[in-house]
Amino acid sequence: MSFQRRQLLQILSYAFGSSLILPQNELAMAAQDPAQPASPAPPAKPATKNESAATEKEKVVGIGGLFFRARDPKALGQWYLEHLGIGLTPATYGAPVWQQEAGPTVFSPFPETTKYFGDPQKVWMVNFRVRDLDKMVAQLRTAGIEVKDYPSDPAGRFAHLHDPEGNPIELWQPKR
Numbered sequence: 001m002s003f004q005r006r007q008l009l010q011i012l013s014y015a016f017g018s019s020l021i022l023p024q025n026e027l028a029m030a031a032q033d034p035a036q037p038a039s040p041a042p043p044a045k046p047a048t049k050n051e052s053a054a055t056e057k058e059k060v061v062g063i064g065g066l067f068f069r070a071r072d073p074k075a076l077g078q079w080y081l082e083h084l085g086i087g088l089t090p091a092t093y094g095a096p097v098w099q100q101e102a103g104p105t106v107f108s109p110f111p112e113t114t115k116y117f118g119d120p121q122k123v124w125m126v127n128f129r130v131r132d133l134d135k136m137v138a139q140l141r142t143a144g145i146e147v148k149d150y151p152s153d154p155a156g157r158f159a160h161l162h163d164p165e166g167n168p169i170e171l172w173q174p175k176r
Contacts, residue, residue: 063105082143086128103174122167122168127170127171128171128172133157157172
């Protein structure tokens, strides 16, 4: 794992996993209400007559979906549901979609020459957070899926595998 990525994951792990960020009562409230930010927002400065709300930049608040091409989308979607518990896109409007737990998300472009993803023809890798990496790896191996473990890292523990179409997947159990 590159130093830069390791450092970023370590910072996120400390930021989201440390009780030093929020006093215990605020940490408990944030855990009960995932819509609340992980840390208190800085105090807003009073607006002047020349400033307007339009000058504040909007930002995305999370990943709303991951869309990619597949040779056999139906079979691949079924594999993700069966082995990783990721629900498929609902067939009807209003049906529930897969809900992920709140937590850190790393968004990191890699050099196009990286060997970290494996096959150089694959241009993306998805990293899924897991609660119990040992249990997830055991269940995947029981299903006959090859998984490569990595030693512990300051940001947590990692394992790599590939879906049936060769897309790289990283499993991450963040440090607590």
